Amino acid sequence: MNAVGYSITFFVSWWLFLFMVLPIGVITHSETDEEIKDGIEVGSPVHANIKKKMLITTGITIIFMIIVAIVDYLDLVSIK
Secondary structure (H helix, E strand, O other): OOHHHHHHHHHHHHHHHHHHHOOOOOOEHHHOOOOOOOOOOOOOEOOOOHHHHHHHHHHHHHHHHHHHHHHHHOOOOOOO
16 A cells, blocks of 8 residues: 555544544533523533544554554455
8 A cells, every 4th residue: 555545544433433522421411400591402522522532543553543543554354
């Protein structure tokens, strides 16, 4: 696989892992004892922690890409 193949794999994998990580640890406004103000959706998260989840996603993707590179380098799986 060349650099373009690794880039595409990283990009697609990053989004896939992001959608897996997003719901982890989410507490909605309906699950708290706080009073819900007008204009706030009850199903919206209290603290989304998007930056932390993006960093976690990037770390998972880098580990995944290392595994993909090892499998590719050692030619453990052939799709030709």
